[in-house]
Amino acid sequence: MDLPRQFTIRESSHRVRNPIDEAKLATFGAALRLPPGSSVLDLACGSGELLCTWARDHGCTGLGVDISTVFLASARARAEELGVASQVSFVHADARGYVASAPVDVAACVGATWIGDGVEGTVSLLRQSLRPGGVMVVGEPYWRLPPPDQATIEGCDALHSETFTSLPELVERFGALGCDVVEMVLADQDSWDRFEGPKWLNLRRFLDANPDDDLADEFRAELRTAALNHVRYRREYLGWGVFALMDR
Template sequence: MAGAAREPLDGVRHGEEVEDLRRRLDHVPNRNAGAPRRAPGVGWRHGRPPPPVRHPRERPPHPRPLHAREARPPRPVLGLADGDTILDLASGSGEMLCTWARDHRVGGVGVDLSTVFTDAAVARSVELGVSDRVTFVQGDAATYVEEYDGGPVDVASCLGATWVGGGVLGTIDLLARVLRPGGLVLVGEPFWTTVPETEEAVRGAHARSVDDFATLPALVRSFGDHGWDLVQMVLADPDDWDHYAAAQWLSTRRWLDAHPGHELWQEMRDELDEAAYRHVTFTRPALGWGVFALLQR
């Protein structure tokens, strides 16, 4: 699946929504995004600050409504120290890694399949003055880990893109391969707050099957069963979802206004026609999302 992504549509920008775990742990339209400013927020699928909006079918449907919180971690819990190293898989436009490098003087590498997101991440590192401490690599995340020849890292993360490891537990195993003993794994993953009872509700919540996601208790249980202790979590709330979704509606509408003759115009118009209804009917009441910090037993 990791090799199937396409590039984002030109001219459409994601927003980043929510400001409080790591500024709460793909999007606030900011000056680099070419879109109007708004309060920081979260990303969808796996981007961060000024990334373009991706086509709905570009990646598996892993929402990510926490992003701005990701910029500012609870340092006492995560124990970030000057010089710590981080590997961030599916790093998007690099907001988390760049912000942590600025605020906590950590360093590291972000890996993302998209050239557009990788270019945005490099630009963000320059903007924040951390290009000497962080590097962004365009490529497949799983392949990068398989070929990794650097030293063990202090934090290994994959937020909202656990398809890179074939699911959340496979991604934890992938991250563990580059982690130092006692290092921290961060994963971002959706979960059902209410399990859908119809196919329409499943699809409306951006899932292909009810089995795509677990409930929160089942997800937390799976971490322990897999040999990891959950030591911190940050969960999206309805406001996070609303800010995230509204940023996409606005950016999609602006793209439609700017590209009336584009070959995908009608498809994106149809998507926007149903987006708000789908959000309030299916996604908001049924789907949760969280970032989970794990230590191996």
């Protein structure tokens, strides 16, 4: 059980594996005003930047769950680097259906709502780990502008675009689930650039070092279109946000 190599190579230099950059992640953590000792469960935690930096900055404790052994190794190294290894831990597991052993103050899934087959299922899953009065944190894309054609959808790599809505419609969906949106931080075009741009350099350097790798042809084809698709489609049409939700 692991992620395909494509993902770990493409994002080999990333600390935050979504377009909420490190500054925005810090802004969001501060906005939640978490008391020291708050417990956090982060499903599909990636390299653990949320848990590790919030443990350092706000005294949180937490558990991260991810399917990628490569990302988890980075998360554990980051915890050591920031001096929070005693506050956070990480487990290699499929986040689908994962429920904390004890209720937590914050239950998060930032950018991986596929673990619940969408927003509704993910909110339902997070609720199972949340203490009364706790906060759910959900990261999700939305359309900044309505996509005019199929080429735009494909250029945004919006594989599940049928579930994407506008930002107002996404907030309405949260409300229909019985949640108040109590905070949010949205990606902007610059943070999209900082998420997408490093992938291209990672791929290029991998190809230069491994020209005969099994993935080389796939990555060469990707590099031919990645930057153009980003500036023509994703940067203009696709939004992304992290939302804090509390049950009514």
